[in-house]
Amino acid sequence: MEMPKIDPFTLARKDELVRALRTVLPEDAVVHAETELRAYECDALTAYKCPPLAVVLPRSTEEVSKVLRICHDMNIPVVPRGAGTSLAGGSLPTADSVILGVARLTEVLEVNYDDRFVRVQTGRTNLSVTGAVEADGFFYAPDPSSQLACAIAGNIAMNSGGAHCLKYGVTTNNLLGVTLVQMDGTVVEIGGAHMDAGGLDLLGVVCGSEGQLGVVTEATLRVLPKPEGARPVLIAFDDNETAGACVADIIKAGVLPVAIEFMDRPVIRATEAFAGAGYPDVEALLIVEVEGSEAEIDEQLGLIEEIARRHGPVELRRSTSDDESARIWLGRKSAFGAMGQINDYMCLDGTIPVSELPRVLRGISDLSERYGLKVGNVFHAGDGNMHPLILFDANKPGDLELCEEMGAEILKLCVEVGGCLTGEHGVGVEKRDLMGHQFTADDMEAQMRVKDVFDPKWLLNPAKVFPLATTAERRA
Amino acid sequence: MLKPESEADLAEIVRGANGPLAVRGGATRHVPALGEALTTTGLSGITLYEPGALTLVARAGTPVAEVEAALEAEGQRLPFEPMDHRGLLGTGGTPTVGGAVALNVSGPRRVTVGACRDSLIGVRFVDGEGRVVKNGGRVMKNVTGYDLVKLLAGSRGRLGILSEVSFKVLPAAATQATLRLDGLSVVEAVRAMAAGLTSPFEVNGAAHDPAGGATWLRIEGLEGSVDYRAGELARVLAAFGTATRLDPEASARVWRAVRDATAMAGPGDVWRIHARPSAGPGLVARAGAEAVLIDWGGGLIWVRLPEGTDLRARLGSFDGHATRVRGGLDLPPETPPVAVLTAGLRAKFDPRGVFAGAGG
Numbered sequence A: 001m002e003m004p005k006i007d008p009f010t011l012a013r014k015d016e017l018v019r020a021l022r023t024v025l026p027e028d029a030v031v032h033a034e035t036e037l038r039a040y041e042c043d044a045l046t047a048y049k050c051p052p053l054a055v056v057l058p059r060s061t062e063e064v065s066k067v068l069r070i071c072h073d074m075n076i077p078v079v080p081r082g083a084g085t086s087l088a089g090g091s092l093p094t095a096d097s098v099i100l101g102v103a104r105l106t107e108v109l110e111v112n113y114d115d116r117f118v119r120v121q122t123g124r125t126n127l128s129v130t131g132a133v134e135a136d137g138f139f140y141a142p143d144p145s146s147q148l149a150c151a152i153a154g155n156i157a158m159n160s161g162g163a164h165c166l167k168y169g170v171t172t173n174n175l176l177g178v179t180l181v182q183m184d185g186t187v188v189e190i191g192g193a194h195m196d197a198g199g200l201d202l203l204g205v206v207c208g209s210e211g212q213l214g215v216v217t218e219a220t221l222r223v224l225p226k227p228e229g230a231r232p233v234l235i236a237f238d239d240n241e242t243a244g245a246c247v248a249d250i251i252k253a254g255v256l257p258v259a260i261e262f263m264d265r266p267v268i269r270a271t272e273a274f275a276g277a278g279y280p281d282v283e284a285l286l287i288v289e290v291e292g293s294e295a296e297i298d299e300q301l302g303l304i305e306e307i308a309r310r311h312g313p314v315e316l317r318r319s320t321s322d323d324e325s326a327r328i329w330l331g332r333k334s335a336f337g338a339m340g341q342i343n344d345y346m347c348l349d350g351t352i353p354v355s356e357l358p359r360v361l362r363g364i365s366d367l368s369e370r371y372g373l374k375v376g377n378v379f380h381a382g383d384g385n386m387h388p389l390i391l392f393d394a395n396k397p398g399d400l401e402l403c404e405e406m407g408a409e410i411l412k413l414c415v416e417v418g419g420c421l422t423g424e425h426g427v428g429v430e431k432r433d434l435m436g437h438q439f440t441a442d443d444m445e446a447q448m449r450v451k452d453v454f455d456p457k458w459l460l461n462p463a464k465v466f467p468l469a470t471t472a473e474r475r476a
Numbered sequence B: 001m002l003k004p005e006s007e008a009d010l011a012e013i014v015r016g017a018n019g020p021l022a023v024r025g026g027a028t029r030h031v032p033a034l035g036e037a038l039t040t041t042g043l044s045g046i047t048l049y050e051p052g053a054l055t056l057v058a059r060a061g062t063p064v065a066e067v068e069a070a071l072e073a074e075g076q077r078l079p080f081e082p083m084d085h086r087g088l089l090g091t092g093g094t095p096t097v098g099g100a101v102a103l104n105v106s107g108p109r110r111v112t113v114g115a116c117r118d119s120l121i122g123v124r125f126v127d128g129e130g131r132v133v134k135n136g137g138r139v140m141k142n143v144t145g146y147d148l149v150k151l152l153a154g155s156r157g158r159l160g161i162l163s164e165v166s167f168k169v170l171p172a173a174a175t176q177a178t179l180r181l182d183g184l185s186v187v188e189a190v191r192a193m194a195a196g197l198t199s200p201f202e203v204n205g206a207a208h209d210p211a212g213g214a215t216w217l218r219i220e221g222l223e224g225s226v227d228y229r230a231g232e233l234a235r236v237l238a239a240f241g242t243a244t245r246l247d248p249e250a251s252a253r254v255w256r257a258v259r260d261a262t263a264m265a266g267p268g269d270v271w272r273i274h275a276r277p278s279a280g281p282g283l284v285a286r287a288g289a290e291a292v293l294i295d296w297g298g299g300l301i302w303v304r305l306p307e308g309t310d311l312r313a314r315l316g317s318f319d320g321h322a323t324r325v326r327g328g329l330d331l332p333p334e335t336p337p338v339a340v341l342t343a344g345l346r347a348k349f350d351p352r353g354v355f356a357g358a359g360g
Helices: A008-012 A014-022 A034-040 A061-073 A126-136 A152-158 A202-206 A240-252 A265-275 A294-309 A322-333 A335-342 A354-371 A399-416 A432-438 A441-454 A468-475 B007-016 B064-073 B097-102 B148-152 B186-197 B223-240 B248-259 B277-287 B311-315 B336-349
Strands: A054-056 A078-081 A098-101 A108-112 A117-121 A175-181 A187-191 A215-222 A230-237 A259-264 A284-291 A315-318 A344-347 A375-380 A388-392 B021-024 B036-039 B046-050 B055-059 B120-127 B132-136 B160-168 B175-182 B203-209 B214-221 B244-246 B269-275 B291-295 B300-305 B320-326
Touching (some): A008 A014, A014 A054, A034 A054, A061 A078, A061 A098, A078 A152, A108 A126, A117 A126, A126 A152, A175 A202, A187 A202, A187 B336, A202 B336, A230 A294, A230 A322, A240 A259, A240 A354, A265 A322, A265 A335, A294 A315, A294 B223, A335 A344, A335 A388, A344 A399, A354 A375, A432 A468, A441 A468, A441 B132, A441 B336, B007 B120, B007 B132, B007 B160, B055 B064, B064 B097, B132 B148, B175 B248, B186 B203, B186 B214, B186 B223, B186 B277, B214 B223, B214 B248, B244 B248, B269 B277, B269 B311, B277 B291, B277 B300, B277 B311, B311 B320
Parallel strands (some): A054 A098, A078 A098, B021 B036
Antiparallel strands (some): A117 A215, A175 A187, A230 A315, A259 A375, A344 A388, A375 A388, B055 B160, B175 B214, B175 B244, B203 B214, B203 B291, B269 B300, B269 B320
16 A cells, blocks of 8 residues: 655654643653554554554543644644544554544533434544433434444544434434534534534535544534334345345335345355354345334335245245344344454445446456455445455465455446445545546545645645545645 | 536536626525526436435436426435425526525425435536536445535535536335424423424424414324324323324425425515524524524524514524525624635635625
8 A cells, every 4th residue: 555755854853743742732642652653553454554653642622723733833644543443544644644543532511302412522432422322212323333432533534324324324414513623723613503504514524524624523413212113124035136126126115124234145154154143045135124113113014025025035034023133133243253254354335326236246246256256245235335345365465465456346346337436434545546436637626625725734634535646746 | 698508518608707607596596696697497307316226316407396296206205305485585487406405405304304415415516617526426325535515515506506416315205194282382382392303203394383373293104104103292292282183185285384484474584593492492582573483393493574683683692593584695604713614615616706696
C-alpha cells in the first residue's frame, strides 16, 4: 500500500510536538513511547501497519480543539480514531502523523425520551448507546457487526450501516446533530435535537467523510421504541438465482422486513462446522426477519412464506421461539469468524442493485475460478450490500496481492452493474485507488472542494478516500 | 425563459452565463428573485424504476405527480410524503421532484420515516462552472466518497442545478387508520403525541390543530396489523381521552391537509418553526400567532402572523430555527462558524456567483 512520503522535518520535531501537546493535555493523554505506539499501528485492516509519531487521548471537546490547533500550526497530519475497527484502514496512521483517539470520550450527556434522542460523547460504543436506553424500552437502530466494540465517532465517520438498515436506515438517517472540531480548532455545532438542521446540510456531508472534515466529539442520536417482538424465517434454495428472485419478490410484495440476509454454500458449510446452527446443506439460505406483536409477525411471515413457496424452496423454517430465533441468527452472526477459522480472508463491501444479484454472483464465481481463490458470500440482500469473503493464505508469498487483485475485479463488477465500491465500510486506504472506476475527475473534484473548505491545509486523515496522485497537489 | 432540454444543454448554459440565473422547476415553491429565468422542466421523465429494488431515478424536472403515479401503479410510494406548496403560496404550475429535493420538502411522515434527504440516494447536478457532477447512485447503501447527495438536498440551488435525482422508495401501506383525540390543549396534545411516538406501535404521523381542537395519530400497514395497533394505541392514549378511529379515506384527507398546511389559509406571513417537540407548547405561546398547526409530534410548528411580525424576536433563543415561508422568504441566521463554512462551500461550487440569487 502506497502512503505519502514521510516528512523528515516532522519526524525531527517529535520532541517539540510532545512538549506542546503536554501543555494542553494531562501526561496520561499523550502517548509517545515507541512500544506503546505499536498499539495504534493499524486498525481492523491488519495487512497494513505503521506506528504514528504520537497518540493523544483527549477527554473533552476543548482538549480536542487545543490539540488540533497545535498540529494545525505545526503542519502535522492528524488521523482520527474511534475504536480502531475499520475494515478499510480508515485510521491507518503514517509515521509523521498524530493519532487522535476518542476512546476517553464516553459520557452520556442527555437522555430525552419525550423528544426521542440521546446526546453522547462519540468515543462511546455503538452497543452501549443502546445500553443506556434499553431498560426504558428504547434502542439506537444502526447495528454494524462490530457494534460491541466500534465507537459512534467511527460510525459517523464511515456512515455505518448494519443488518437492520432496510427498515431503519444507516447512521446518517439516525443522526440529528454533532459537535465538530475543525483542523484549526474551530468548534462548530451542527443541528441539535430538532429535525432538519437547517441551512446547507453540513451534517449530511460530515457523516461519511471518513474523518477528513473534522473530529466529531459529541453526537445527538435518534432513539426508537423497541418493537414488541421480532422473528425470522429461514428459507433454503438449491440455487442462488432463485434465492435472488425471491428477495426481489418479497420486497415488491409490500411487506418490509427489518432484515433479509443471504448466505451461499461455502458460508453455510463453514458456519455449520463452526457454530452448529442447524442449517440445511443447500446452495443458498435467506434469513428474513419481521417485527411486531405475535399476530403481526404471523401476518407478515405468512405473506413472505407464500411468496417463497412460489419459488420452490428446499426448506422453509419459521422460528417458533426465541431459542430458535437465536439459533437461526447464530450462524449468520458467526459467519465471519467461521470463515476466519478456515483461512485468512478479505471482506469486500460493494453494493449492487438487487436485480443484478444473480449476474454478480455468477461473475464472482467465475473470478474465483480464474484466480484460484475460494469465495464465500454472506450479505444484506434486501439492500444489495454484498460481502464476498475471499479466502487466501497470508503466509504464502503473493497470495495477498492476488486476493487484492481479485477483490478489485469484484468491486469493478459491482460498479459496472450500477452499484458502488462500498456500502458501509468506507473507502479508507483499501479502496482509495479504485475511486476512479466509480467517479470522474469532476466528481472527485467536487468532493475534494468540500475538504478544501473544512480543512484547507489537508491535514486531517489526508491519505484516505481519494487516490494519492489525485490529492498530491493539495497535500503538498 | 431558458429551458434546456438535456443535461449537456444545461451545462452549456451555465458555462455561458454572464450573470446570475434564477432557477426553478415548476415555480410552485420559491423562485430566486435575481437573475435570468431558467426552468428545469425540459429535463423530464423517469429514467429508471425497479420496484424489486425499491429504486426510482428521474430527471429533475419530472412532475412529482408523474413519479407518484408510476409508484402507485406498482403499489409503492415516496416515503417522505412531499408537500404541495401551491395552496400555501398561491402559486400555479406543476411541482417537480428537483424542486422537492432542492428544498428538502418533507411531509408528516418525516417524524419517523425521515426527510426527503433520507430517501435521496443519488444526484446529478451542474455546478456554477458548468461541470456535470454525479454523487451517490441507485443503490440504497453507499458510502463511497463524500455524501454530496445530502449536501445538495435542501441546498436551495445554491451549490448547483440538479439534473437527475434517485430515490429509495417504499411499499405503499395496504391500509391506514388515524386516531383522533378531541379538546386537548397544546401541552396535552404534545404529551399525547409523545406517548404515541414512544410506543412500539409505529405511529408515522402525529399532528395537532389547536383551532379545531383535534389531535391526530396515524398508523399504516397490513390490515390485521393496523387493527391491532389502533387498538393498542387507543389504550396508550386513554389518559388523554377516548380516541375516535377515522376510516382510511377520512384519514388520508386529514394528512393531506396537514401535509399542505391548509390551516394557514388567510392573510399574513407564514413561518415554520423546527424545534424539539417538547419545546413546542412554549414556542406556540410565545409566538402569539393568529393560526397554528403542529406536526411531527411538536417538532414542526406552522404559524400565521400579521405581516411584518418579527417572530424571531418573540421566540428568543431555542434549540431549532424559524423560517418565514410566506410574506418573503426569510431563512434562519447561521452561527458564525456555520456561516463561514456555508460561504466557503458556495464560493467553491459557484465561484462566479451564477447562483448568487438562490436561497433567499
